[in-house]
Amino acid sequence: MPAAGTVPWRVRAGVLEVLLVHRPRYDDWSWPKGKLDPGEDWATAAARESVEExxxxxxxxxxxxxxxxxxxxKAGERGDKVVRYWAAAVTxxxxxLENEIDAVAWLDVTEAYARLDYAHDRDQLRSLVRVHTDGALDTWPLVVVRHARAVARSAWTRDDTERPLDARGRERAAAxxxxxxxxxxxxxxSSPSVRCLDTVLPYAVSAGIEPRTRGGLSEEGYAANPGKAVSHVDSLLRRAEPVxxxxxxxxxxxxxDVLGSRLALGGPDSVGMLEAFAQAQEDRLLKGEALVCHVAGSGTDARVVAVERHLP
Structure with a gap:
């Protein structure tokens, strides 16, 4: 039984606070969470449930x-429930309150620890406090996407930069x-090549964002000047904007390789992060994959503190 949720957090007057929700049906205090809809991504469900609750x-x-x-x-049988959580900033x-919740409370860590009704909910709180103490809670996402499936080169007779996504590629772009x-x-x-631009264009249109193209991210631009692509990543790390x-x-x-050189290793999450990143490097990402790099800091101080692979 898959579910997803968040631990919303903020810092007020130097004090870390988290948001708990109260469910009258169970008379308990916990984190915002809920079941995945059929075919829904875990992260999508976490954000959706937070809004709904x-x-x-x-x-x-x-x-x-x-x-x-x-x-x-509902049939009275015992089942295993798995809930994935993310730290979350309110934007x-x-x-x-509109869905199954009759109260919310912003509490400091000590108050939240005492009010949570379930021991397993305290695991997320302890982790949140640890990364906050390490200065790695306030992060921004740098998401690397490899373009989705495109029409085969052998079936395309025009300029390769104009080669479009195929049906599966368009489905992945929407997803x-x-x-x-x-x-x-x-x-x-994005690379200006159609197959790249059309992979992220549905999101850009949905979010009302004007996409920016960079020739150095195209296959042709990379072949002419490999260092240009790296300079684009360095520029994004300096900007420190969700991208x-x-x-x-x-x-x-x-x-x-650039992002791998910024991995913040040495903490308890290092092994899992390093393994996931190494596999992504070996695969060069799958077509349509989104690799989410959670970055703390900016510029030369930027460090990747967590990674997630969203596979097609």
Missing amino acids: TGLEVRLGRPLPEARYVVLT GGHGR LVPVLAAYGVTRVV VVCSHGPVMGDLL
Whole structure:
């Protein structure tokens, strides 16, 4: 039984606070969460459920420990429930309670720990406090996307830069829209090749963002000047704005090498992050994959503190 949720957080007067919700049906205090809709991505569900339960829009940050426990199904049978969580920053919303929740409370860490009704909910709180203490809670997403499936080169007789997505590629481009929205992406950068631009264009249109094209991210531009693609990533790290950058398989090696050099290793999450990133590098990302790099800091101080692979 898959579900997803968030731990909304803020810092007020130097004090870390988190948002709890109260469910009158169970008379309990917990995190905003809910079941995945059929075919829904975990991250999309987490952001959606947060809005539906609190009336607040959130931007997903780094993932937190998941929860696993046994529940009774409607048929009275025992079933395993898995809930994935993300730290989340509130970005907007009306705050009206509309769905199964009758109260919310912003509490400091000590108050929240005491009010949570379930021991497994405290795992996320402990993790949140740890990364906050390490200065790695306030992050922004740099999402690297390899263009989705395109019409085969052998079936295309015109300029390769004009080669479009095929039907599956267009489906994947549409599926990326709610994923990128969950991470609050506000900047879209792409190779000017049609197959790249059309992979991120549905999101850009949905979010009202003007996509920016960079010749150095194209296969042709990369072949002429490999260092240009790397300079684009360095520029994005200096800007420190939630961004998606879409490029091609041959370019991915250098893009990921730059980000790999920024991995913040040494913490308890290092092994999992390093393994996921190494596999992404080996694959050069799959076509239509989105690699979410959660970055703390900017410029030369920027460090990738968590990574997630969203596979097609």
